Amino acid sequence: MEYDEPLFFKVMQYAANADRDVVDMVSGNPDWEPPEALREGLHDYADADSDQFQYPPSEGLRDLREEIAERRNVDVEQVIVTNGAGEANYLAMARALERDAGDEVILTDPVYPYYPGKTTMLGGEMRFVSTELDGSLDPAKVRDVASDDTGCIVVNTPNNPTGAVYDRETMEELVAIAEEYDALLVADEVYDHFDFSGRFESALTIDSEHRIVTTAYSKSMAITGYRVGYAVFPESLVKAAKTRHMLVNVATSRPAQQAVLDALQNTDAEYYEETRAMLRARIDAFTDALDEAGAEYSRPDGAFYVMARFEDFPGTLDNVYTLIDEAGVAGMPGEAFGESREEWFRFALVTPRADEAAARLADYF
Template sequence: MPELKKSLTGLGNRQVAAVPPSAIRAVDNKISTIPGIIKLTLGEPDFAVPEHIKQATDAAIDADWSHYAPSFGYAKLRKEITDYLATTFDAHYDPQTEVVVTVGATEGIHAAIAGLFNPGDTIIIPTPTFPLYEAVATVAGLNVVLVNTAPAYLLTPQLLKTTLAAHPDAKGLVLNYPSNPTGATYTHAQLRELAAVIADTNLLVLSDEIYAELSYEEKHISLAHLLPSQTVLISGLSKSHAMTGYRIGYLAGPAPLMTLAGKMHQFMVTTAASPMMKAAEEALSPAGAGDAEAMKKVYQQRRDLMMAALTQVGFSAPKPAGAFYIFAKLPAKFGEDDVQFVYDLAEHAKVGLVPGSVFGPGGEGHVRLSYAASTKNLTEAAQRIQRFVAQKE
């Protein structure tokens, strides 16, 4: 095994070195060695990719769609994306200049943050939230302002005004709704009120709406519909169509911004994979219109199953209005040490959850449970959690 030359010790990007690896993956990797564990850790739909999409993938491979695609994505896919956004969310874009197809929403987040902000810019990130936003912004040299939104888990107009009063130089705002990890989302009235405040600022909003199709109580309303001139929409097919491994996401926004984000995307990955983009064309076509709805109905049943089981033994959580996560406060007898709770639960009950503290301020003393797992596994996991809690004094 090669050893690093001693004179190179300390070499490396200091911003990258300062950011810890994914805490979610670290927990998942550590508990994965426990025999018989049921992991409710990752946001990984247990559904198979719909059959018509798999057939489209096979056809693309057979037809030799195996070469470099245009960096911004195939023209047909960009047209399918814009048609889908217009029909589903009343958000309108030019497929030629206002859409970039990315390698999942994750790469889209990287491309947007790196391409649209400068080192030293201030970006506001409401928490608890998916840790990736802070990590990418930190690596890009941005000044990150974390805003604790507990217990409602929504950024209110007043909270945004208060934050801007303390940070008047802020350039960006991240919104993720329905939320990972809380499942919270905005009603139409709440989002309109927030958009009215944003409209009076020069904030650029990165609106991550990857879970938009999994909104349970009210049809999702996109900030791109309300505030298109200040919004970069981030989304993809991983959650709506269970296509996590296909790695197809997209950015949509004003053309000058897409030119910059698209340039960064080109520098990082050149282009998304050709067969996967052909599969995405099928997913976003009218043939895929019912795919997400069928999955959403099952997720709602699973949500209700797990909410009832957790509540019975002293957890408390707001009922998720979207996505497929429950963000639950630990029963009082376990205190606030969510990390220790997660590892004890994994060891003694063989159920894997994620500590709430990894999602930033407001997450301490909580756990995130993903109900994107089979109903059979969720039922067994619920029983194991209940027994574990009952046995602990």
């Protein structure tokens, strides 16, 4: 089976090789500092006894899983610590498709490209549901395409790339559809700390054997390289997911898990509040510049991405390269996220130069 190289890598490589200064707004790599307690925990770990450098429990350090379980109000045995949200989503989608309950995966359009990639890798068939222009999802559209062949429904809230936040009513309806068709709802909540609307509702607040929640500390703690995430499975699905996790990865990095645990236990809410305030300011400045450029755009209610459309300048890969060469700004082509946003670009506001990038775009257009 052939797999396409993700466009992210092509764009980042092109920008890195450009003959001019380029503001990188391609990938969601946070540019702010992680919690201080995380650094301290990692330093302390370096002096631990050598037995602490050996394999951890495959499903994750017990103390970390207990901390997660208490915070999420679930049983500790439902929690599997994974190599980021990427592996958590893989385990969840694999579990959904190996149940012989259907091989179709319902995805939104626009969609984070790794979900279709995983669907292909797992042998599933994709069905797409278009979101509204503001990124909101009408569950009735999901119900229209759901069938007895539906094995999995994947949603991301707060959403990448639209910045939409799904409210409780939406999540309840999605769980109900999954239950009706014996499918699994996989709710990727990796941006849960970046809700600017107050409407975010975790699927974990809805009791069901038909939903799996995935997330990671990559974004909330600005540690995409640590690769510490987790999935919360219904009890009936945990055993098989743990086995697959062990066979694929053996375990997740022990020092990284311990550092995350230290950060969870010793970081107050102010850290996250300051990050949200900083991102709100970036969103304001960036969208103001898009107004100057005459662009149409979606203002995110969550996460840290802005999608924009410029007149007579569709969001193709070639035009992304043009913006790199002529404006000095690197974003992602809308075509990477599905058919419904082919005219758009996505910009990640995870650079202290977001204001500069916005001014460059305003000047260019």
